[in-house]
Amino acid sequence: EDQVTQSPEALRLQEGESSSLNCSYTVSGLRGLFWYRQDPGKGPEFLFTLYSAGEEKEKERLKATLTKKESFLHITAPKPEDSATYLCAVHQAGTALIFGKGTTLSVSS
Amino acid sequence: NAGVTQTPKFQVLKTGQSMTLQCAQDMNHEYMSWYRQDPGMGLRLIHYSVGAGITDQGEVPNGYNVSRSTTEDFPLRLLSAAPSQTSVYFCASSATSGRATEQFFGPGTRLTVL
Numbered sequence: 001e002d003q004v005t006q007s008p009e010a011l012r013l014q015e016g017e018s019s020s021l022n023c024s025y026t027v028s029g030l031r032g033l034f035w036y037r038q039d040p041g042k043g044p045e046f047l048f049t050l051y052s053a054g055e056e057k058e059k060e061r062l063k064a065t066l067t068k069k070e071s072f073l074h075i076t077a078p079k080p081e082d083s084a085t086y087l088c089a090v091h092q093a094g095t096a097l098i099f100g101k102g103t104t105l106s107v108s109s
Numbered sequence: 110n111a112g113v114t115q116t117p118k119f120q121v122l123k124t125g126q127s128m129t130l131q132c133a134q135d136m137n138h139e140y141m142s143w144y145r146q147d148p149g150m151g152l153r154l155i156h157y158s159v160g161a162g163i164t165d166q167g168e169v170p171n172g173y174n175v176s177r178s179t180t181e182d183f184p185l186r187l188l189s190a191a192p193s194q195t196s197v198y199f200c201a202s203s204a205t206s207g208r209a210t211e212q213f214f215g216p217g218t219r220l221t222v223l
Contacts (some may be wrong), residue, residue, distance in 0.1 A: 034211060043113075043199050043214035044152070087152070096142060096167060097212065101151040 003027050006088050006100035013107050016077045021103045023088030024070040033071050035064050036087040044087055078107045110135050113215035115200050121221045122190040130185040130218050132200030140203045141183040145196040190222045
């Protein structure tokens with residue numbers, strides 16, 4: 001069964017239309033949850049690390065939050081340049097990173 | 110710093126051929142790893158290394174070999190390429206493998222096996 005599930009698979013927004021991406025996880029012994037951005041034909045680019053429930057981090061129009069079972073990536077007033085695939089990954093004690101399948105975001109002007 | 114570099118960017122192989130995907134990092138990172146990315150499958154770990162001389166298998170290691178003779182380099186070898194190995198390969202590195210620290214990814218190698 002999937003240990004990291006991202007939803008939705010794809011999201012289309014109008015410029016300025018705020019929304020959230022979800023990452024739910026079932027791993028035990030979470031050591032950290034990561035958000036990455038991936039543009040077509042490129043490697044993932046690190047955005048945030050969250051370590052404990054209740055933690056929040058922000059960067060420009062993006063804000064990541066973490067609970068004991070899921071993380072949200074909130075996008076406020078998105079612009080077309082925010083279009084990308086957003087990947088969530090968890091680091092479980094004793095293992096390497098486990099990635100979700102990603103959410104592809106398209107923002108149109 | 111160049112970060113994580115990978116060569117080649119693109120490669121076409123015939124079934125049964127062998128090749129090595131190169132990965133290098135200049136950040137003095139202990140931890141390096143190889144992933145493959147396939148449509149609808151997400152990133153899957155092939156092999157990883159926690160330091161020079163130490164390697165271990167990930168989720169999908171079959172058909173691949175690795176070695177880590179230096180801190181900087183972590184090549185991935187395909188011994189006998191198969192069409193199922195057609196994928197995009199990413200190398201990544203991080204400062205440690207203990208406390209969760211972010212991994213930095215290379216630009217990827219797109220491999221096609223005919």
